[in-house]
Amino acid sequence: MDLADSPEDAEFRAGLREWLGKVLPTLPPKPSPDDWPGRRAYDLGWQRTLYEAGYADVHWQASPGVRLIFLEETERAGAPYVGAGFVGLLHAGPTIAAEGTAEQRARWLPPILRGEEVWCQGFSEPDAGSDLAALRTRAWRDGDDYVVSGSKIWTSHAEVADWCELLVRTDPAAPKHRGITWLAMPMDAPGITVRPLRTLAGSAEFAEVFLDEVRVPVTHRVGAENDGWRVTMVTLSFERGTAFVGEVVACRRVLGELAVEARRNGRWDDPALRRRLGALNAEFRALWRLTQWSVSEAEAEGGLPGVGGSVFKLRYSQARQELYDTAADVLGEESLDTDRPWVHDRLSSLSYTIAAGTSQIQRNIVAERILGLPKGR
Amino acid sequence: MRFRLTEDQRALRDGVRGLLARRFDRAALRAAVDRPGRLDRALWRELGAAGFFALRLPEADGGVGLGLPETVLAFEEAGRALLPGPLVATHLAAGRVPGAAEGETVVAAVDGGGLVEWLTEADVVCGEAGGAVPLRSVDPLTPLHRVPGVSAAVDPVAVLLTAAEQLGTATRACELAVQHARAREQFGQPIGAFQAVKHLCAELLVRVEVARAAVYAAAVTADPADIAAARLLADEAAVRGARDCLQVHGGMGFTWEADVHLLLKRAWLRTRRAGGGTESEELLAADLLSGGVR
Numbered sequence: 001m002d003l004a005d006s007p008e009d010a011e012f013r014a015g016l017r018e019w020l021g022k023v024l025p026t027l028p029p030k031p032s033p034d035d036w037p038g039r040r041a042y043d044l045g046w047q048r049t050l051y052e053a054g055y056a057d058v059h060w061q062a063s064p065g066v067r068l069i070f071l072e073e074t075e076r077a078g079a080p081y082v083g084a085g086f087v088g089l090l091h092a093g094p095t096i097a098a099e100g101t102a103e104q105r106a107r108w109l110p111p112i113l114r115g116e117e118v119w120c121q122g123f124s125e126p127d128a129g130s131d132l133a134a135l136r137t138r139a140w141r142d143g144d145d146y147v148v149s150g151s152k153i154w155t156s157h158a159e160v161a162d163w164c165e166l167l168v169r170t171d172p173a174a175p176k177h178r179g180i181t182w183l184a185m186p187m188d189a190p191g192i193t194v195r196p197l198r199t200l201a202g203s204a205e206f207a208e209v210f211l212d213e214v215r216v217p218v219t220h221r222v223g224a225e226n227d228g229w230r231v232t233m234v235t236l237s238f239e240r241g242t243a244f245v246g247e248v249v250a251c252r253r254v255l256g257e258l259a260v261e262a263r264r265n266g267r268w269d270d271p272a273l274r275r276r277l278g279a280l281n282a283e284f285r286a287l288w289r290l291t292q293w294s295v296s297e298a299e300a301e302g303g304l305p306g307v308g309g310s311v312f313k314l315r316y317s318q319a320r321q322e323l324y325d326t327a328a329d330v331l332g333e334e335s336l337d338t339d340r341p342w343v344h345d346r347l348s349s350l351s352y353t354i355a356a357g358t359s360q361i362q363r364n365i366v367a368e369r370i371l372g373l374p375k376g377r
Numbered sequence: 378m379r380f381r382l383t384e385d386q387r388a389l390r391d392g393v394r395g396l397l398a399r400r401f402d403r404a405a406l407r408a409a410v411d412r413p414g415r416l417d418r419a420l421w422r423e424l425g426a427a428g429f430f431a432l433r434l435p436e437a438d439g440g441v442g443l444g445l446p447e448t449v450l451a452f453e454e455a456g457r458a459l460l461p462g463p464l465v466a467t468h469l470a471a472g473r474v475p476g477a478a479e480g481e482t483v484v485a486a487v488d489g490g491g492l493v494e495w496l497t498e499a500d501v502v503c504g505e506a507g508g509a510v511p512l513r514s515v516d517p518l519t520p521l522h523r524v525p526g527v528s529a530a531v532d533p534v535a536v537l538l539t540a541a542e543q544l545g546t547a548t549r550a551c552e553l554a555v556q557h558a559r560a561r562e563q564f565g566q567p568i569g570a571f572q573a574v575k576h577l578c579a580e581l582l583v584r585v586e587v588a589r590a591a592v593y594a595a596a597v598t599a600d601p602a603d604i605a606a607a608r609l610l611a612d613e614a615a616v617r618g619a620r621d622c623l624q625v626h627g628g629m630g631f632t633w634e635a636d637v638h639l640l641l642k643r644a645w646l647r648t649r650r651a652g653g654g655t656e657s658e659e660l661l662a663a664d665l666l667s668g669g670v671r
Contacts, residue, residue, distance in 0.1 A: 259665035278662035282606035286591035296380040363579035376570025
């Protein structure tokens with residue numbers, strides 16, 4: 001067991017740190033959260049900057065350990081979050097890289113890496129959430145096109161996306177996992193209506209997408225017809241593992257800031273609150289170690305991180321909510337003022353035990369796939 | 378970074394697990410419960426011969442010459458087997474108290490909280506144990522004495538090794554709960570098919586895995602804040618794990634005959650060592666202000 005960087009890792013870390021120190025002061029100011037075109041331009045600009053410096057494909061090419069260092073160092077330095085590039089870099093891109101034809105890879109991957117095109121995700125539907133395979137958006141063949149009708153929900157960046165990685169039902173008669181197809185849908189196609197959804201935090205972080213006889217060329221299908229579920233699983237497993245590296249680093253920084261604030265406003269003298277902060281320090285230290293453990297395992301096994309991601313997500317999502325509930329106790333009455341720091345983050349944290357697989361679904365996964373308990377109701 | 382067990386570490390863990398499976402199986406555990414307060418000296422010497430107490434002693438001094446990570450793995454196995462005796466005190470005395478490393482001498486220690494485990498069976502006691510009064514210990518496998526007015530300094534290694542024992546006990550609790558959930562049938566199916574039971578088991582595993590990462594990392598860094606974190610996570614994994622394991626066992630879990638109560642009682646006892654968890658929480662709170670968040 002060893003936690004130190006190898007000489008190569010140390011070199012990568014030092015080079016990245018030096019580059020971040022030079023480049024970050026030159027970035028333009030961050031756009032306001034409501035300015036979607038501004039956010040798109042800012043996020044793509046950062047990806048372009050990464051591309052020019054040779055860091056663009058670190059998520060695709062580098063080992064899990066190097067990816068961890070990249071995410072750790074960029075977060076520590078306060079570099080921009082992947083933002084609008086998320087689906088392209090971490091969902092659609094890896095899927096196309098693994099399952100696409102040479103032509104499809106050549107068409108779609110370079111613009112993702114160069115920060116030229118934004119992807120969004122059309123998976124969930126109003127009646128297909130935890131039971132994703134129950135999705136009902138239909139697609140049927142008409143000449144060289146699929147014609148798609150239905151609706152998608154929880155689609156982030158839909159307003160500014162160029163492409164949508166879309167799951168559609170192509171065989172309604174087949175068992176539900178076997179009648180699904182993966183399509184790349186151009187977001188400027190006729191028949192697409194995007195309706196922003198306002199979250200409980202007050203902001204429009206994602207949208208509903210309505211599809212009314214949208215034509216998607218058959219050449220935009222990745223993988224075989226009706227094989228989309230398997231194709232999608234490649235994407236979903238990619239999301240786990242290093243997915244929360246930056247966030248854990250950020251949570252640990254917030255924890256330090258909370259301690260300083262508590263000390264300033266006197267609530268540090270409340271032993272119960274102080275010890276809760278201490279316990280959260282233990283919690284996030286442990287989550288950081290668990291990340292390092294998973295990454296080391298992934299590196300040694302040579303494959304993608306597996307269901308261990310569910311163990312991590314269960315604990316992390318809960319810890320994040322506890323962190324911001326504790327932040328509210330540090331703030332006291334000020335926790336009711338949405339202009340105060342951490343208040344908006346507290347609201348956002350409520351999605352963590354729901355998004356990307358609810359905690360209840362994650363517990364089923366852990367119990368059935370790791371512990372081997374029988375499937376049931 | 379290669380934060381995973383090496384081949385040698387796996388072999389060592391399997392070796393200790395094998396020794397304990399042979400020499401301290403379930404029958405031996407229940408036999409020990411039936412004769413409380415008595416330590417199996419032959420087993421203690423075997424542990425000594427296997428190097429359990431001398432793991433961190435340099436080879437030049439007759440030890441095994443290994444480090445904290447290996448020691449943590451051995452103590453985890455001891456915790457998994459619910460091995461009784463003053464294991465931590467004797468391990469820490471190796472090289473300082475004659476016979477401790479070899480398992481010839483049983484060493485007890487006065488804990489910072491003023492309790493002494495295994496005082497009567499000990500050949501040597503570290504700390505001032507004058508005026509010690511026996512308690513009726515909640516754990517049938519750990520006799521206890523209370524010592525008046527003691528507040529000794531706490532050795533972080535003792536805290537870490539206790540956390541390792543808790544981790545082992547938590548692992549055992551998870552294994553027992555899953556075993557029972559698979560075997561026990563109600564309403565015509567294994568109770569583990571019900572989500573209510575399944576989710577208890579999943580949380581058991583989550584706590585074990587988080588605690589494992591914390592304990593192993595603390596063994597690598599030996600950093601006091603990492604050790605404090607390991608302790609808190611391992612205490613939680615063991616105590617809540619044993620509680621949930623008991624719940625999964627239903628009525629059987631409340632019996633003397635089932636082993637579950639032995640896990641819970643030992644886990645409770647260990648949470649009181651070294652001043653309890655509040656000490657660790659305070660250390661970790663202070664660490665936040667000293668910029669320990671790197």
